[in-house]
Amino acid sequence: MTVVMVLLGGALGAPLRYLTDLFVQSRHDSVFPWGTFTVNVVGSLVLGVTAAAVAETAAPSWVLALVGTGLCGALTTFSTFGFETVRLLEEGLVLTALANCVGSLVVGLGACAGGYALVAAVL
């Protein structure tokens, strides 16, 4: 059951990331990787909300496997985030690379912890 849910979530999350990335990247002209930033922040928020909902209620564990491990795991990406940062550094865009790291971590952690706290407070 868990394996099927992880496969299903991953199969949905990966194309969703690609399409979101494409959508966002088509709408700005800066070198800042807004597409990856967007999926990583949104995925962190959804995972925080889901983890809190599963911890606070009697939700079955397959929900976390489907939405958390599968969907959010594939929607977000560390490899692309790392690659983009290294490429920005290679191009000499040190401040943009730094802003990408600090921004992704601060906003991503804030979204995850904030989503978790909000759901835990409501449920």
Place this chain on the structure above:
Amino acid sequence: MPEINEPRAVDLPIDPDTSGDRLAGGAHQWSSFLGSRWDVLLAISAGGALGSLARWGVGELVPWSGRDFPWATFIENVSGGFALGVLMVLVIDVWPPHRYLRPFLGVGVLGGYTTFSSYMLDARDLLAEGQVLTALAYVGGSLLAGLVAVWIGVALARLVALPSLGEDRR
């Protein structure tokens, strides 16, 4: 005089997934895109499923207590970053263009295998448990090791697959 076709670092795109593709038009452009690239999306989807399964497998092999260093996510993200660095050099500079290769392996498998959301949730859980130093070591360590791993992957692939690059570069 440098040759125009000389493989160079700047040939790698910033965004390894879309690599500069743009789709700024309206709904009709999106529907024609989906109509002509549905097979690529399927390749991404299949890769994402396999990569996610591999990530789940690492988590099963390396269980996490919720209070100590989250080695599973760390290992996945660092090894996936290294693999993407190698892959991008091979895809852009070495292998002939292929419709499914980068979508399947890069966007799908490695995107599904690595995760930013669990990275953030692990850090939140550590902070909630009062493990501030472990959280800081985890967040900083993953970032540093991940970036170094991508860089080593790119450099190593160039060294092995493009042996003439070093001599040609001026």
